[in-house]
Amino acid sequence: MAFINELKMLKDQIKFDKRFDINNDFDNIVISGMGGSGIAGRIFQEYYTKKPVFAISDYDIPDFINEKTVFIAMSYSGNTEETISTVEQAMKKNAMVFAVTSGGKLAAIVKNYIEIPSGIQPRSAIGYMLMPLFNTFTDINDDDKNKAYTTLNNMDQDHDYIKKEAYKIYENSYMPVIYGSSPYSWVAYRWKTQFNENSKILAYSNYFPELNHNDTMALKNTYRKERFIFYVFGSKKPRITQRINITREITETEFNVIDIDSDNYLEKLFYLIHYGDYISYELAMIRNIDPMDVSIIEELKKKLD
């Protein structure tokens, strides 16, 4: 499948209606996943805070995990070695183990797993990873999903304005810096990873207000400032908006604000995700690079065997 068609599948993933079969007697949730499969746990953790949620992206699990822990493993392929390692540890501690995967070893060792379609890039399956979390633990409803669907459908029809942004990066060989804010801080990280994997360029993210305690001091006098492009997600929180405006003013930095006029969490979430997907995809096209190519990661995995 052409990569752009993978992107266009995202809107349908929002309607993915699977949920985990979980009773309410649990103390905390641990979500394990790496890279494109790990980002779902991080985004969810920022939104759902009724119980402690930990998103981990490493080999080992925290000590506190026990039989009252809901442990959810996310691995598109089902064969990510770090994720498998955490699942095996969580099983030994008798956690309630669940998974989202298209198959692989994970499907073989976790009884309660949600199967998702195979054949696309793991990072293109972010909707399949996110929705079971929202369906199970939150009151996000069909109305929210329809709003998000419509917005994504519009972007799929015409994203020329995003293509122009990508061209700006190409023309200037910019390094993208993406600044988010709650509850979308981790979407900024998603953009970073999409620039890495799709466009094959370095990028990084941070968020308001934390960045006002570090990045801000560098924004005026850093080396080669003209080589960075700054994307900032708009916020409905007055204090954050103030911080964005004042930071721009006193550091004399051009902020490219990415925003949608919506009070709907899910709609804005998927809008921001999709924007990052398209901009990194279009940049790959302009650079004449295959956005699907992850041969370096494949080579690494092979050498690790």
Place this chain on the structure above:
Amino acid sequence: MAFINELKMLKDQIKFDKRFDINNDFDNIVISGMGGSGIAGRIFQEYYTKKPVFAISDYDIPDFINEKTVFIAMSYSGNTEETISTVEQAMKKNAMVFAVTSGGKLAAIVKNYIEIPSGIQPRSAIGYMLMPLFNTFTDINDDDKNKAYTTLNNMDQDHDYIKKEAYKIYENSYMPVIYGSSPYSWVAYRWKTQFNENSKILAYSNYFPELNHNDTMALKNTYRKERFIFYVFGSKKPRITQRINITREITETEFNVIDIDSDNYLEKLFYLIHYGDYISYELAMIRNIDPMDVSIIEELKKKLD
């Protein structure tokens, strides 16, 4: 006080023996702090996992906080608005509230606080912020502290090798990229923030194995690769060491490995922290920039009032 003398105080902070007066009947720990005061919670969270620990750096607290939550506010000045906002919310939920501060509003509203000396930069007080956490919740002992003290004392006597590293950055106007790994991933972030605040240059961090799922794809063909310098913390974990070596090889990237031959967590922790402190300080000196100057952050705070 000259900034270098603040750095030299770090070794004495390791012997700071204060602890929180906490009984064992708690469900989770939430540590709130921004920037230089927030990093302690993040480093601690990566080391201590017997109970769920959340490090937050924002205005709001998670919903799950209740009377069984140990809530620790960290603010050097005691007046950080985000941190004060979280404390007020935590108090309303009857959490067990503690603080580490040199005074300010925090000392006025939190009864159980640990007072630390005023008069230095918040980011130079990282030992004062970390040690009460270690003293209270872990079995880190005097032997560990003595080892760390000795190592830092040696660095204070002679850090010419670090000065040379700083000069390399200056000569090439590099952007530092710092790659850590567990349990030192957040020390890589500490380096980033020190480059921001002391040297006034942009920098970013990531960690193994997560970066093998994103940065790695960009390392070969990113724009202007010759403008980045990569620092990688050595690891005693064979799988991580393998990942470092293979990543270097297949992406053809020069990794500057920062390491100390020690199996002692605390010694290596403070070694890595201090290395980052010095390199960012020396770079400021060479750039002829005042590492203490945070006037932009001060200006921002003023405009926010």
